[in-house]
Amino acid sequence: AQTVTQSQPEMSVQEAETVTLSCTYDTSESDYYLFWYKQPPSRQMILVIRQEAYKQQNATENRFSVNFQKAAKSFSLKISDSQLGDAAMYFCAYNNTDKLIFGTGTRLQVFP
Amino acid sequence: DAGITQSPRHKVTETGTPVTLRCHQTENHRYMYWYRQDPGHGLRLIHYSYGVKDTDKGEVSDGYSVSRSKTEDFLLTLESATSSQTSVYFCAISRGDQPQHFGDGTRLSIL
Numbered sequence: 332a333q334t335v336t337q338s339q340p341e342m343s344v345q346e347a348e349t350v351t352l353s354c355t356y357d358t359s360e361s362d363y364y365l366f367w368y369k370q371p372p373s374r375q376m377i378l379v380i381r382q383e384a385y386k387q388q389n390a391t392e393n394r395f396s397v398n399f400q401k402a403a404k405s406f407s408l409k410i411s412d413s414q415l416g417d418a419a420m421y422f423c424a425y426n427n428t429d430k431l432i433f434g435t436g437t438r439l440q441v442f443p
Numbered sequence: 444d445a446g447i448t449q450s451p452r453h454k455v456t457e458t459g460t461p462v463t464l465r466c467h468q469t470e471n472h473r474y475m476y477w478y479r480q481d482p483g484h485g486l487r488l489i490h491y492s493y494g495v496k497d498t499d500k501g502e503v504s505d506g507y508s509v510s511r512s513k514t515e516d517f518l519l520t521l522e523s524a525t526s527s528q529t530s531v532y533f534c535a536i537s538r539g540d541q542p543q544h545f546g547d548g549t550r551l552s553i554l
Binding site: 368432434 | 484488501537539544548
């Protein structure tokens with residue numbers, strides 16, 4: 332069975348600095364998708380970024396980028412120029428059969 | 444935002460009572476999902492639907508049933524609510540080849 336592990340329950344970063352959130356997963360499949368979702372205190376689940384496993388190029392969305400290491404089954408999220416509004420829970424998720432499997436989340440605090 | 448509406452947004456009820464949560468979409472997406480979110484567990488899939496009257500179980504389906512009689516509506520029923528089902532429930536929709544989009548969640552408290 333596929334699993335997703337986020338080993339950092341909490342992280343903190345100073346405004347304008349860079350932070351990296353870690354995610355590892357386990358699967359025997361070769362074709363799948365990986366996602367990062369953000370959940371602010373409002374409770375909404377917001378898609379941050381998406382990576383297709385067959386693409387070697389790392390996905391980027393403005394200040395958010397990933398480091399996708401397929402062989403190592405690692406999918407980390409880098410947030411550059413952190414802003415106060417980035418404070419939230421971040422969930423890594425895996426999908427290959429139309430069902431998402433989530434990690435347990437990392438709570439990110441951003442300090443002024 | 445994707446057109447997903449969950450109702451109610453909050454509910455408090457007593458152990459042993461039936462509870463139904465509704466998810467309504469205006470996107471005509473084929474796939475609909477119900478998750479629960481608990482501290483330390485992230486989101487876990489309860490049931491999902493891949494078409495009208497086509498549903499399947501997820502990871503934590505015991506004690507829950509679902510129905511989908513129309514493309515736009517996906518109902519989650521707790522047949523006899525227990526305190527362990529106190530949680531935040533999320534509905535999500537997907538076309539299948541695109542990421543899932545989530546509703547705003549329903550906070551359910553069972554006393």
